[in-house]
Amino acid sequence: MRKFVVVLFFVTFLQGILASDTLMLVGKTPVSVSEFEYVYKKNNAENVNTIDEYLTLYENFKFKVVEAESRGLDKTETFRQELLGYREQLKRTYLTDMQKFNSFVEEAYQRSLEDIDVSHILFQIPQDATADDTLQAYSRALQAKKRLETESFETVAREMSDDVSVSRNGGRLGYITSMMTIYPFETAVYNMSVGVVSNPIRTQIGYHIIYVHNRRPAVGEIRVKHILKSINQRMSESAKNQVKQEVDSLVALLQQGFDFEELAKTTSDDKYSAVNGGDLSWFGLGRMVPEFEMAAFALKNVGDISEPVLSPFGWHIIKLEEKRVLTKEAKKKKIESRLQRDFRMLDVKKSFVEKLKNDYAFKLNQVAVDDLNKMLMECETDSILRVKSSLLNDVLFSFAEEKVSQKDFVLQNITFPNKHLFQELLQDYIATRLINYEDSRLEDKYPDFRNLMREYREGMLLFELSKHEVWDKATNDTLGLENYFAKNRDKYKYETPLFKGYIIACRDKKVAKQIQKIVKNANPDSISSYINRRINLDAIPLVNLEKGVWEKGVNSVVDCLAFGKKQQMIEDKKAEYPFVFLKGELQEFPERYQDVRGLIISDYQEYIEKEWVKRLREKYPIQIFEDVKKTLH
Numbered sequence: 001m002r003k004f005v006v007v008l009f010f011v012t013f014l015q016g017i018l019a020s021d022t023l024m025l026v027g028k029t030p031v032s033v034s035e036f037e038y039v040y041k042k043n044n045a046e047n048v049n050t051i052d053e054y055l056t057l058y059e060n061f062k063f064k065v066v067e068a069e070s071r072g073l074d075k076t077e078t079f080r081q082e083l084l085g086y087r088e089q090l091k092r093t094y095l096t097d098m099q100k101f102n103s104f105v106e107e108a109y110q111r112s113l114e115d116i117d118v119s120h121i122l123f124q125i126p127q128d129a130t131a132d133d134t135l136q137a138y139s140r141a142l143q144a145k146k147r148l149e150t151e152s153f154e155t156v157a158r159e160m161s162d163d164v165s166v167s168r169n170g171g172r173l174g175y176i177t178s179m180m181t182i183y184p185f186e187t188a189v190y191n192m193s194v195g196v197v198s199n200p201i202r203t204q205i206g207y208h209i210i211y212v213h214n215r216r217p218a219v220g221e222i223r224v225k226h227i228l229k230s231i232n233q234r235m236s237e238s239a240k241n242q243v244k245q246e247v248d249s250l251v252a253l254l255q256q257g258f259d260f261e262e263l264a265k266t267t268s269d270d271k272y273s274a275v276n277g278g279d280l281s282w283f284g285l286g287r288m289v290p291e292f293e294m295a296a297f298a299l300k301n302v303g304d305i306s307e308p309v310l311s312p313f314g315w316h317i318i319k320l321e322e323k324r325v326l327t328k329e330a331k332k333k334k335i336e337s338r339l340q341r342d343f344r345m346l347d348v349k350k351s352f353v354e355k356l357k358n359d360y361a362f363k364l365n366q367v368a369v370d371d372l373n374k375m376l377m378e379c380e381t382d383s384i385l386r387v388k389s390s391l392l393n394d395v396l397f398s399f400a401e402e403k404v405s406q407k408d409f410v411l412q413n414i415t416f417p418n419k420h421l422f423q424e425l426l427q428d429y430i431a432t433r434l435i436n437y438e439d440s441r442l443e444d445k446y447p448d449f450r451n452l453m454r455e456y457r458e459g460m461l462l463f464e465l466s467k468h469e470v471w472d473k474a475t476n477d478t479l480g481l482e483n484y485f486a487k488n489r490d491k492y493k494y495e496t497p498l499f500k501g502y503i504i505a506c507r508d509k510k511v512a513k514q515i516q517k518i519v520k521n522a523n524p525d526s527i528s529s530y531i532n533r534r535i536n537l538d539a540i541p542l543v544n545l546e547k548g549v550w551e552k553g554v555n556s557v558v559d560c561l562a563f564g565k566k567q568q569m570i571e572d573k574k575a576e577y578p579f580v581f582l583k584g585e586l587q588e589f590p591e592r593y594q595d596v597r598g599l600i601i602s603d604y605q606e607y608i609e610k611e612w613v614k615r616l617r618e619k620y621p622i623q624i625f626e627d628v629k630k631t632l633h
Contacts, residue, residue, distance in 0.1 A: 023628050026062045027620035038451045063616035068461035086456050097352035104344050108335045111178035111190050117213040119172040124162040124206040141200035141207040153211050174290040179338050220325035224296050225278035228270040231314040247308045247315040260319050356434040360399035368394040372406045474605040484604045485593035492596050499562040501584010503546040505577030511542050512579035519583050544577045
């Protein structure tokens, strides 16, 4: 008896929970108030349906979802992989500090409104640099800065810079804009004034001394065509002079009015662009070598052609085709895409991890960290490291309900060769554990994420099931379509009669009279076969047939003979087949479902779906909690 009371209490308690949070049960599947309200507000923003009307629609939808689940459609590998792929895309914005990300986007956009002409001197630092290496590079940068007080920037750059391009450009990079260079360099440039030499600027690759020559409003993007005559360093001076003479000859031809595109196709050494008349498509700053870029952007008017321009590839003649400035939205979209692959994302990730640390009360056990680090430094082999680390069970760090031991960290991250990277690996591991934990909680933490995932999942299930139960059946069920058409033929009565049959056109009147007599009492469908077997025996047919269904106003012959004065034949002496008559009849109703196939399939789909929903309603009883329903608004 006591056991029965306990069970009864549990059932009553469970029903109470369901009733307080559940709007309805479809079979045994609960539908929460929040789920229904989300879908109702999203899809009924213009209040097309009342709550009762939409509730019925949603019931029908949920019947199909429950049926798909009962068939195991959500358990297939294809379904799981597609849903996982969608989740991977959706979660990106939830596992990112979007405030930080958007601030980088806005900053890059504002910088993109201006181009800056810069030179620099690089003092490179190796990736595995020691403190002495760093100090030495910094000291060289200070020496360069001192020399620049009395010497030209180009002179100092050629003698001291580690940039491999300095021998060619003397340190001058030309105009740059946002997202073209590494972030610290870009930031330094955009914070400088024209004519100022910077102090040493530290970036990922070393120290830089920077000089700003000029600032200008952004020039946007251009599309040009070019003719290239190649030069390489192995050529003799006489060979190089000969190439220059060829270029001058091409310039003379262009001045005489020769077509640029044709000359590019026949003479350019850039075979990839030559086939398109020299077209290089759209480009902005930083996409071409500086010599070419400077000459191309110097062209002011569409159609302008440059003087010959020498670059490392040879001599170019450039023609301006188009200019454009991207809209703010288009620029930001490009910036967002590029930012995903930029070092700035490390700052975005770091900021996000710090937020997670605050949200989940992250605690680092510094004593455990120091003990582990000491143990690692004392290990001489990987095997010793494994044995010793297995004995370390102190909590290394904790957050939320997670506690990570020293052993957990070592087993997944440390081997003997990389033990010296302990601090970097530890920070990466902390970030990974925090982000993975947040990932696992997205559905619980963010209603929008949960709703979008459910919406996509159920949409996939509905698509697969509807395809099998409705769409494929309606398209391929020939007998069903015929029966449905036979029962509903009156529904498809034409608004105005149509002529169905043949337009028969003959080369001469004699043949026309002959064909008229033959087809007068013939079955329309046998006409084509008869004419091809008996009449159209020569290479040039004597009779031309056109079979179809025509509304009034579509064909002048049909309008005259079927809907007009009822002449037996029309004669048009200018036509190739001047003698034209009809064989067929006016119809108020389609004869076969194929005559209105699109409409029939659509209506048959609707019929199949209604019948299917009836069966599902019988299979899955529905229970609506009226008290909860009253809370909907």
